[in-house]
Amino acid sequence: MSTTNLQPSSLNQTTSFIETSTAFFNLTYGNHSAGGRELQRKSASSLGRWTDFEMYRYTFWSIVLFIVATGIIGNVLQFIMMGDTKLNHLSYSVYLKFLSVSDSLLLSINLLSETNKVFPIQYAIPVYIGILSFALRVLAGILSPWLVVGLTLDRYICICFPLKRQILCTKKKAIAVCSAMLVVSGVLLMPFPVSMGVVKNRCFPPEGITSYYNFILLLFSSILPCLFILVLNILIITQIQRSRYFRSSFTTSTASRPQDNSTRPLVLVSVLAFVTLVPVAVSKAVQISLEQLDRHLDGQALHQNVRTIxxxxxxxNFGQNFYILIASSSNYREIIKRRLACCSLKWKLRRQQSQSVVTQSSHTSGSGSGSAGLSVASIRE
Incomplete structure (x- = not known):
């Protein structure tokens, strides 16, 4: 992250301040004002950067657009799939529904941000829109990894403590946990909109707000959730291996008690979430460490070569869950086919009903006009 200037920002500079302050979620450009681009080019040339990403910004935007579009489609299908009667009463369906909404929100905000950088808006952006965009991005960025932690913890209890499953892994408790995570994420976010001052269309971010959010985002959206996900998955996989060894020691046949069909896909969701979150967390930690060791060193410029990747x-991380589920389980593939067929049938029935209503109303109006014509003719006679 480049060093943020905490001077008063004008109305159309609010988004620029926010983009610079939240570079943890936006590792590509940083501040894209004319001076920012010139400073970035100078820093990059001084460090011997091997490529100029400005030449490929349209290609990069196209890739981001593809990732966001496929991710949002997958999240919508995941939400529909979790509404099936076989899954709706299960605890993990609650976590996946919350993830669908949170991940789609974060993908949409990132796409809007990248689009504004490639195709900049020429008119002034109101202060409250910039603050709202920042708040939603940070909220979703903190909430999504912790929802994966809740999902992993739910699987850990089901596998390692199966007798507690009916007590702890219920839909009501999952809703309570997800709601609590949402409230805590909002509390962590609250200092920014509360402390932000707006005077005469100027936005005054308080001193120290960037350091606060560096700490919050690094700790609560990367380091801690990644640590919990890693430890819980190690315990889950260890318990699964022990269970298989235990069952194999008491049976000579290859047939054994089947595992829960949801275990492997959900563990894969958790593991791949860890894989996609760790590189950003490591990069951000290295960047902040370099900047703290040498105040004159631009850690953001040092990571320019890898930040886009x-x-x-x-x-x-925010668009892969649905595709992991259907790729690793035939059960989920059958469920989504059935759900889509059911939704298509309902849509056709509603369309037919609306058409029949229109037809009946047209017939009624036609018969009414015909009878009125007959009455007029009889009066004339």
Whole structure:
């Protein structure tokens, strides 16, 4: 992240301040004002950067557009799939529904941000829109990894403590946990909109706000959730291997008690979330460490060569869950086929009903006009 200037920002500079302050979620450009681009080019040339990403901004935007579009489509299908009667009462369906909404929100905001950088808006952006965009991005960025932690913890209890499953892994408790995560994420976010001052269409960010959000985003959206996901998955996989060894020691046949069909796909969702979150967390930690060791060193410029790749990997985390589920389980493939067929049938029935209503109303109006004509003719006679 480049060093943020905490001077008063004009109305159309609010978004620029926010983009610079939240470079943790936007590892590609940083501040894209004319001076910012010139400073970035100078820093990059002084460090011997091997490529100029400005030449490929349209290609990069196209890739981001593809990732976001496929991710949002997958999240919508995941939400529909989790509404099936076989899954709706299960606890993990709640986590996946919350993830569908949170991930889609974050993907949309990132796409709007990247689009504004490639095709900049020429008119002034109101202060409240910039603050709202920042708030939603940080909220979703903190909430999504912790929802994966909740999902992983749910699987850990089901596998390692199966007797507690009916007590702890219920739909109501999952809703309570997800709601609590949402509230905590909002509390962590609250200092920014509360402390932000707006005077005469100028936005005054308080001193120290960038350091606060560096700490919050690095700790609560990367380091801690990644640590929990890693530890829980190690315990889950270890318990699965122990269970297989235990069952194999008491049976001579290859047939054994089947595992829960949801175990492997959900563990894969958790593991791949860890894989896509770790590179960004490591890069951000290295960047902040370099900047703290040498105040005159631009850690953001040092990571220019890899930041674009890390950003795309980071975006994949918020659009991959549905595709992991259907690729790893035939059960989920059958469910989504049935759900889509059911939705298509309902849509056709509603369309037929609306057409029949229109037809009946037209017939009624036609018969009414015909009878009125007959009455007029009889009066004339």
């Amino acid at each position: 890390l950003f795309m990997i980071y975006l994949l």
